[in-house]
Amino acid sequence: MASVTPHSPDPVLEEYKRLAADYDRRWSFYVEASVQETLARFSVSAEDRILDVGCGTGVLLSRLCGRVPPERLCGLDLCPEMLAVARSRLNKGVLVRTGCAEEIPFEDETFTVVVSTNAFHYFLDAERALREMLRVLRSGGRLVITDWCDDYAACKICVRVLRLWSCTPIRIYGRQDCADLLENAGVQAVRVDRYRVGWVWGLMTAVGTKA
Incomplete structure (x- = not known):
């Protein structure tokens, strides 16, 4: 997924x-597998309101359509070209906006779930990004982050x-560093699962709750 930092190189x-234009074809196995692993680690209902930070071409949001009404799904990404692909695949009711994780353009406590998949490694200020994600998350809402794992x-x-390069x-x-980062930001009941996608990619998905 595209970087979502305000001062990206x-x-x-x-x-x-x-x-x-070619991202989904080139990275189809990795994206589909990581999205599937992410969605397997949290449940959703038709009452949820979900923000995907670093939504890229909208693969995760497309998998949520049918489980959550499209007007309750939102995506955020820094790259307009990636968002153009997302808009072409998603139901027109899904809102996708250009923006970054460190300055999320939504009001406080808008969402019941905030998820980020394959983007966190690009955040230059991870602590600020986490604060923003928690700001727009309702009390009791779930934060879900999938990214590469340094282990x-x-x-x-x-x-x-x-x-x-x-x-x-x-x-x-x-x-452990990921769990500490989230807990220090105020996320509760943090669980971090590690797993492989193919022979190269070692990933982890962290799930926690806002107090």
Whole structure:
């Protein structure tokens, strides 16, 4: 998914602009698998109001359509080209907006679920992004974050290569560091699951509740 930071390095945003039209085909296995793993770790109902931060081409939102009314689904991403693909695949009732995780353009306590998949490693200020996610989340709402996991050697190598190749300040966390980060932000009942997608990608999904 595209980076959702307000001051993203140009190479990151430019890369996602270039990839947008072909992104789903190129990354279909990884995206579908990581979205499936994410959705398996939290339940939704027709009464939920859900924000996908770093929604990219809208794959996760498309999987929620039919389970949640489209007008109760929202997506946020920094890359207009990725959002154009999302709009083409999603029900017209789904709201998708250009914006970043550190300055989420919604009112306080708007959502019952805030989810972010495959974007957190691009957030330059993770603490601020978490504060924003919690700000727009209602009391008792669920925060769900899926991202690369630093506990896997293959992910460590991939991050080093990407930093050198794109000069991008990517940061990934291990399971315990992720749990600590969320708990320090005030998230309660944090559970972090680790798993593999293919032979390269070691991921984790963190689920917690706002007090």
